[in-house]
Amino acid sequence: MKKVVHIADYKISHNPNILLTNGLGSCIAVALYDKKKKLGGLLHFLLPDSSLSVDVSNPAKFADMGIDQIVFEMIELGADIKHLKAKIVGGANMFSQIRRKNYTPIGSRNIEAAKVNLDRHGIPIIGEDTGADYGRSVEFYLDSGLVIVKSFKMGVVEL
Numbered sequence: 001m002k003k004v005v006h007i008a009d010y011k012i013s014h015n016p017n018i019l020l021t022n023g024l025g026s027c028i029a030v031a032l033y034d035k036k037k038k039l040g041g042l043l044h045f046l047l048p049d050s051s052l053s054v055d056v057s058n059p060a061k062f063a064d065m066g067i068d069q070i071v072f073e074m075i076e077l078g079a080d081i082k083h084l085k086a087k088i089v090g091g092a093n094m095f096s097q098i099r100r101k102n103y104t105p106i107g108s109r110n111i112e113a114a115k116v117n118l119d120r121h122g123i124p125i126i127g128e129d130t131g132a133d134y135g136r137s138v139e140f141y142l143d144s145g146l147v148i149v150k151s152f153k154m155g156v157v158e159l
Contacts, residue, residue, distance in 0.1 A: 001016075001018070002017070002018045002019075002020055003017055003018070003019050003020070004020050004021070004022075005020065005029075005042045005043070005044050006021070006044065007044055007046060008046050008058055008060045008061040009043075009044055009060050010041060010042060010043040010069070010070050011041065012039070012040070012070065012073055012077060013039075013040060013041075014037070014038055014039050014142060015039075015040075015142040016143055017142050018139055018141055019040060019041075019042040019139075019140040020042075020137070020139050020140070021042060021137065022137040022138075023135065023137070024044070024089060024135060024137065024138065025090070025092050025094040025107070026046075026091060026092055026093070026107035026110060027090050027091075027110065028043075028044075028045055028088055028089065028090040028111065028113075029042060029043065029044050030042070030045070030066075030067060030070070030086060030087075030114055030118070031087040031088075031089070031138070031140045031145075031147050032071065032074060032079075032084050032085070033084065033086075034074065034078075034079040034083045034084055035083060035085070036083050038143065039074060039077060039078060039142070040140055041070045041073070041074050042138070042140050043060060043067065043069075043070045044060070045060060045061060045062055045066045045067075045114075046061050046062070047062050047063070047106070048062070048064075048109040048110050048112065049062060049063065049064055050064050050065045063110060063114055064117055067114070068121075071084070071121050081122065085124055085125075085126045085145070086123050086124065086125045086126065087125065087126060087127035087147045087159045088118075088125055088127075088128050088129075089128070089129045089136055089147065089149050089159070090107070090110065090111075090130060091108065091110045091114075091130040091131055092130075092131065092132055092134055092135060092136070093105040093107045093131070094133065094135070107131065111131065127147060127159030129149045129157050129159060132153075134151050134154065136149050136151045137149070137150045137151070146158060
């Protein structure tokens with residue numbers, strides 16, 4: 001069964017499901033997988049840090065809160081933190097023609113935030129398709145942990 005993860009959303013599921021998310025521009029999709037349990041989670045976050053917003057009612061909107069939330073829920077569902085591996089996708093600079101002095105684009109900041117927050121949990125990143133200037137979609141297969149990245153510009157990439 002296919003389950004759609006929307007923007008500022010996450011889903012956790014067991015095999016044989018497929019988790020999908022579309023419309024990744026500067027946003028990041030974080031796919032977490034416990035191979036032994038065949039348990040996976042997919043987070044689609046918008047912003048690198050919850051301190052950037054006055055409304056933090058939706059943890060999935062932010063890298064810091066969203067990664068914490070999905071990790072804790074996966075552990076509650078039986079995942080072992082020592083077995084979790086991550087793949088990250090997105091973080092594009094969708095408006096590369098706009099250059100500002102002393103400004104790091106949100107896509108780059110999101111990539112760094114995903115890496116910092118996964119490292120904080122001790123979760124290694126084993127696959128990555130990030131940056132550049134184009135959007136992506138993700139299919140995450142929970143039978144194998146395979147992540148398929150689709151984009152108009154680069155076609156299909158397997159992680």
